[in-house]
Amino acid sequence: MARLLATTGVGPAVEQVAERVRADFVRWAAFDKTPRVASHSAVGVIELMPTSDGHRYGFKYVNGHPGNPARGLQTVTAFGALADVDSGYPVLLAEMTLLTAVRTAATSAVAARALARPGSTRHAMIGAGSQGEFQAWGMRTALGITDLAVFDPDPAAVAKLVAHLEPAGFTVAVASSAREAVAGADVVTTCTADKSRALVVPSGAVAPGTHLNAIGGDCPGKTELPVDLVTASSVFVEYEPQTRIEGEIQALPADSPVTELWQVLGGAHPGRRSAEEITLFDSVGFAIEDFSALCWLADAVRGTPWSTDLDLVADPADPKDLYGLLDAVRMPQGAGRG
Amino acid sequence: MARLLATTGVGPAVEQVAERVRADFVRWAAFDKTPRVASHSAVGVIELMPTSDGHRYGFKYVNGHPGNPARGLQTVTAFGALADVDSGYPVLLAEMTLLTAVRTAATSAVAARALARPGSTRHAMIGAGSQGEFQAWGMRTALGITDLAVFDPDPAAVAKLVAHLEPAGFTVAVASSAREAVAGADVVTTCTADKSRALVVPSGAVAPGTHLNAIGGDCPGKTELPVDLVTASSVFVEYEPQTRIEGEIQALPADSPVTELWQVLGGAHPGRRSAEEITLFDSVGFAIEDFSALCWLADAVRGTPWSTDLDLVADPADPKDLYGLLDAVRMPQGAGRG
The missing domain is CATH 3.40.50.720 (NAD(P)-binding Rossmann-like Domain)
Incomplete structure (x- = not known):
């Protein structure tokens, strides 16, 4: 993410994400809108922020821990994913601490352009x-x-x-x-x-x-x-x-x-x-802003060295043969025990 | 996950996860219990299943698409994460399609031992x-x-x-x-x-x-x-x-x-x-079973070749200097544009 932003430039990235946010806000009715799902503790909060436009589904994991900087940690860290609604398969997993800073600035830009x-x-x-x-x-x-x-x-x-x-x-x-x-x-x-x-x-x-x-x-x-x-x-x-x-x-x-x-x-x-x-x-x-940012990112990293294929979805040749995945990787010397 | 299960053996893995599920069910009151957060479409559902025991937080992303096998895809795929409640930082990201099959069998085992x-x-x-x-x-x-x-x-x-x-x-x-x-x-x-x-x-x-x-x-x-x-x-x-x-x-x-x-x-x-x-x-x-399985997995993969460090959390030396991460990776030839 840092390499993508350093090369794109923060200004152009904010501009591009702002255009996505604006376009998604204009089609507001197309989105599932749910409040974030929060898990509170004495020192902070961990939240999940999902949304979908019926074609793509996105969610962000984000924490908020005000005491973190005093011990050298970020107050807020985030990561998230995009998935294909038609198959339910995830298609992108991404760092979102930096991306959240960009999307927040982009949303501020959209609002300021309309209101300042x-x-x-x-x-x-x-x-x-x-x-x-x-x-x-x-x-x-x-x-x-x-x-x-x-x-x-x-x-x-x-x-x-x-x-x-x-x-x-x-x-x-x-x-x-x-x-x-x-x-x-x-x-x-x-x-x-x-x-x-x-x-x-x-x-x-x-x-x-x-x-x-x-x-x-x-x-x-x-x-x-x-x-x-x-x-x-x-x-x-x-x-x-x-x-x-x-x-x-x-x-x-x-x-x-x-x-x-x-x-x-x-x-x-x-x-x-x-x-x-x-x-x-x-x-x-709001979750739609993260969705907009993830959709921008999916396009922005395509064909660049800043994305990596991740083997996160079990994908057996026969969908009913999940167990067969174990045979496929089993040690030839018979280390598997069943 | 397949390599871990093939080497551990499905039987021992189910046994070990069953012990975690049983122990977590016994301390039921310690957990945040929320219904899953579902996003429905005409062809399936995508869900997030979070829970926490106050020390660790876990969630699973899971889809259910009954039409998937007809086109060579899994009905259900899943992945998930564990995080440290104290810092809010994620500590484990994992495939959970295979792991869900193991935890479901483990939960069935716990119930059958008590009821059969x-x-x-x-x-x-x-x-x-x-x-x-x-x-x-x-x-x-x-x-x-x-x-x-x-x-x-x-x-x-x-x-x-x-x-x-x-x-x-x-x-x-x-x-x-x-x-x-x-x-x-x-x-x-x-x-x-x-x-x-x-x-x-x-x-x-x-x-x-x-x-x-x-x-x-x-x-x-x-x-x-x-x-x-x-x-x-x-x-x-x-x-x-x-x-x-x-x-x-x-x-x-x-x-x-x-x-x-x-x-x-x-x-x-x-x-x-x-x-x-x-x-x-x-x-x-239920989400607690996934939590139990993720906690088992975190211990099971420690020190094995089946886990990889993932650079998913932006971690600047100065927690207030998130932007400085861009300088750290900027191309020496000045390709960065600000």
Whole structure:
């Protein structure tokens, strides 16, 4: 995955996945939509996220363990598979930690293109962790923005982000507070890993007309924005039943108004209605985005050295003779015992 | 998987997995129990079956496509993974088509050891498909039975089963009807792939005291036994909420009496109560059995040539520097485009 992305370029990869996500969101009704299946423990969560469009079936395995970085592990790791609905056979197994960062940035790009003010030129980012660079590429893909202000209390994380992005043509201003980063921004991305009701952006700091790309509030008990800022915004979500549980709107009444993004992309909802409106994409990540990314990947790796045939499906010549597979591999010296 | 099973021997593998299944069923309360997550299409189903004991998490991907054998494909294929609950990281990815056959036979063995009449010596099997030989090993493991009668309308399937089992020390009588196969049997296994309300055993043919090992009725609309035979039996199931939907008892009222097998294994229920009772293990396959099998496999392949390290988890040196993985693999000639 790293080699594919390094060679394709993160910008083109985000652009290509964004086109898949947009096209799949437009045909929203074609998909099986189920909430993720979560297994919670005291230290984190492991989830399965399946979906299908009737032709291909995809699922992602993903964990969320906020204590992992303190011991040198990723907060989030993921892998997933695509299968052929007609035969039920798996056709692709893939790393999805990097791919999830790309698809999240791609989905942010799709939303920003639909919701941010035309002529947006400044992007502020709160949080310079794993997702930071990918999100910067997301807004560059969506809106052409290379002018970035970043705030993160961890100077090493900020230095890492600057070192990655400036050689790629970004101009990065390092802010000493979230308020400073947000001042004058057209688009604000929040991507912190705080597992709590964090307030990473002061509500008064956000100017009218801002587009908020909130990707860090993504599980029960984890939000990033002050409630009055969420209430003052027009809220757009991926899949309302899931976002009510996991997103920024978990702090709001269950009937607070929201619009599903696919309705905007399909033309059923206008999206942004004025230059003064604050739009909020309350992103939690949805199975269809992973499906879109896996379908992109299946095409992207075909014929490249970055995919390998994996012997994962027992495939006897006679489908009723599963047991015969053992004869086929049995040691000639009779080491098999029946 | 085939090499591991050929070298271990199917009998010892079934025995070892049966011990894991029994031990995990005894600590039933320790597990997350969720119904499978199914995605149905016109031609089949794709399911995810997760569970966790708080230390390890496991899931299986499995399809069921009754039309597959007609085009040379398996009805059922499966793969799965184990993960560490503490970190959320996957630790084992495995083929599970063969392993499912082993765990199903192992679970049948656990049930038969608890429910069949002491001194059982004759096993009748209806259906000589993919699962047949494994089920024969299951009853040999549980009860020492090598005397087998088999009926299947497909003579080629029967010939395959005989060719596999006789060299391994089974005596196989080929019956010309289910009634003939069942006559004089102490244990009757039904393992057909009919996707309908099939009646593979005539109810009058089953003698008092028989143990019925019914593994083929395993999805909505698919049963194998006449209703009066099910009603006349003491019914034992894996996990009642799932078996009500998928098992033989789907044809019975929702409050028909059943006992979960773990209650018998743990001593809370007596199991068989008389030599005349007909006991029915209405097996549909449950996630905990796959978990038990995966845990067995993880130990069984350690240090053998049958496992391979798989680079499936993105693992940057700095957990906040996921993007840095791209630099690490970037082409020296500058093929990367950002």
